[in-house]
Amino acid sequence: MTDEDRIERVELSEREIAARKRRNLWLALALFGFVILVGAVTMVRLSQTGMGPDQEFYWHIDN
Amino acid sequence: MTDQPISSDLPVATAGDYVQLLKPRIMMLVVFTAAAGLVAAQGMSGVTIHPLMGAIAILAVALGSGAAGAINMWYDADIDAVMSRTSTRPIPSGAVPKEEALAMGLIMSAASVLLMWLASNTLAAALLAFSIVYYGVIYTMWLKRATPQNIVIGGGAGAFPPVIGWAAVTGNTPLDAWLLFAIIFMWTPPHFWALSLLAHKEYEKAGVPMLPVTHGARATRRQVLAYTLVLAPLGLAPVLTGLGGTIYALTAGLLGLVFLALSGRVAFSTAGERDALPRDNRAAAKLFAFSILYLFLIFAALMLEHATGWHWPVSEVTR
Numbered sequence: 001m002t003d004e005d006r007i008e009r010v011e012l013s014e015r016e017i018a019a020r021k022r023r024n025l026w027l028a029l030a031l032f033g034f035v036i037l038v039g040a041v042t043m044v045r046l047s048q049t050g051m052g053p054d055q056e057f058y059w060h061i062d063n
Numbered sequence: 064m065t066d067q068p069i070s071s072d073l074p075v076a077t078a079g080d081y082v083q084l085l086k087p088r089i090m091m092l093v094v095f096t097a098a099a100g101l102v103a104a105q106g107m108s109g110v111t112i113h114p115l116m117g118a119i120a121i122l123a124v125a126l127g128s129g130a131a132g133a134i135n136m137w138y139d140a141d142i143d144a145v146m147s148r149t150s151t152r153p154i155p156s157g158a159v160p161k162e163e164a165l166a167m168g169l170i171m172s173a174a175s176v177l178l179m180w181l182a183s184n185t186l187a188a189a190l191l192a193f194s195i196v197y198y199g200v201i202y203t204m205w206l207k208r209a210t211p212q213n214i215v216i217g218g219g220a221g222a223f224p225p226v227i228g229w230a231a232v233t234g235n236t237p238l239d240a241w242l243l244f245a246i247i248f249m250w251t252p253p254h255f256w257a258l259s260l261l262a263h264k265e266y267e268k269a270g271v272p273m274l275p276v277t278h279g280a281r282a283t284r285r286q287v288l289a290y291t292l293v294l295a296p297l298g299l300a301p302v303l304t305g306l307g308g309t310i311y312a313l314t315a316g317l318l319g320l321v322f323l324a325l326s327g328r329v330a331f332s333t334a335g336e337r338d339a340l341p342r343d344n345r346a347a348a349k350l351f352a353f354s355i356l357y358l359f360l361i362f363a364a365l366m367l368e369h370a371t372g373w374h375w376p377v378s379e380v381t382r
Contacts, residue, residue: 019075026078034174037119041181044113 080153084136084164085129092358093128093224097121099362100228100243106369107239107306112183112232119182120231124224126175127191131220133168134199137161139207142269148262168199183231190230194223208270211277214259218251219244225362239306243365246301247358249294253287253326254354260284260335260347280335287350288330295319298361307365308374314364318357325350 012020098121105111112120136143136154144155153159172195180188202217210216225243230236256274259266260283263275275283298315301307307315329350332343368374 015075019077022078023076026081034178037122037178038181040115041119041178044115045181048113 076153076158080158081167083153084133084159084167086132086135087129089132089221090125090128092355093221094121094125095359096243096247096362097124097224097228099366100225100240101232102228102366103225103239103243103306103369104229104232106374108233110233116182117231119178120187120228123175123179123182123191124227126171126178127195128224130168130171130175131195131198133164133171134195135203137164137168138199138203140164142208142271145269146262146265148265172199179227179231184234186234186236187227187231190223190227190236194220194227197223208272211272211274213272214255215252218248218255221251222247239301239304242297242300242304242306243362246294246298246361249290249297250354250358252290253294253322254351254358256283256287257329257347257351257354260287260329261344261351263335275335280333280339283335284330284332288326291322291326295323301365302377305376305378308368308376309380310368310373310375311361311364312377315361318360322353322357325353 101112101117101120136152139149140152140154140161143149143152149155154161154164172192175195176188176192179191198217198220202213202220206213206217222244225247226236226240229240229243259273259275260280263273263280266273267276274286296319298319299307299312302312302315325346328346329343332346333339334343334347336343
């Protein structure tokens with residue numbers, strides 16, 4: 001067996017696995033929060049311009 | 064081919080370690096002064112910002128401040144490890160890898176500028192981006208290790224938040240916004256040098272050319288007094304333009320006098336010397352603590368006046 005054949009595998013302790021899960025959870029929450037913020041900003045900004053539904057930008061129908 | 068299990072003995076970072084990377088105490092002052100700028104801009108210009116957009120703009124400033132802090136900790140990990148005051152920070156303590164701090168700083172920088180741009184305008188976003196670069200690159204990577212004027216010039220980074228808050232509302236930066244910038248800019252040297260008088264041995268050990276290290280404690284104490292002599296009247300300048308009303312004038316005037324008294328006490332003491340009297344070093348520590356209170360209270364007075372409508376210009380009250 002040569003050195004190249006050997007695969008090193010890191011075995012994480014219970015504490016490290018728990019810490020990784022917590023980090024991943026915080027990352028997911030941060031990403032989710034960022035998406036929510038961008039969505040909220042977009043909605044408010046659209047409502048401040050002439051592009052909201054009440055201005056019939058998307059749904060204007062000539063009768 | 065075989066697996067070779069190896070145990071990992073890496074330190075486990077907690078959420079608190081990542082929060083420490085963002086320098087939360089600096090962030091609080093940054094957020095507060097940005098909010099004051101945002102509120103004062105609405106009071107002075109009559110332009111209002113949607114409450115949600117205002118909150119997101121402040122959040123963007125907080126994120127930007129944290130991002131700059133993380134970049135600073137990434138770059139300064141070597142000198143942080145040498146100084147006992149900073150050796151327990153997340154990178155030198157081994158809790159967070161350097162690369163993670165850099166990645167976090169860069170991603171948060173981009174997210175903060177993007178959020179600011181979406182919630183307010185291009186000028187506020189550009190000022191936020193510039194202030195992050197100012198602190199993370201100009202101050203951290205260049206000035207801090209190059210000149211004893213590091214915190215004087217670098218203080219500009221911490222002075223931007225009220226200007227950013229103002230720009231987020233009005234889309235421009237009038238004289239009043241730059242007055243708030245100037246107050247924080249002139250406040251930084253006496254604030255920071257009061258601390259460095261007490262920690263100069265640490266900076267010397269780390270090779271950081273802080274003023275007490277390069278020019279000695281006596282020159283630093285004189286500079287502290289000189290900057291306070293400029294700061295105390297400058298703190299009252301917003302009263303002349305009408306930005307600050309009676310409450311602000313009383314607050315800035317009284318606190319300016321106390322600041323001067325404490326600086327004078329330090330200037331004519333032995334604080335920072337090798338054989339300094341304990342009470343003199345305590346005076347420097349007191350000045351450092353008071354300087355934080357000073358900035359907090361004058362910006363609180365400004366915010367109170369413009370948020371509540373209790374803004375009575377001194378010229379009208381004395382008429």
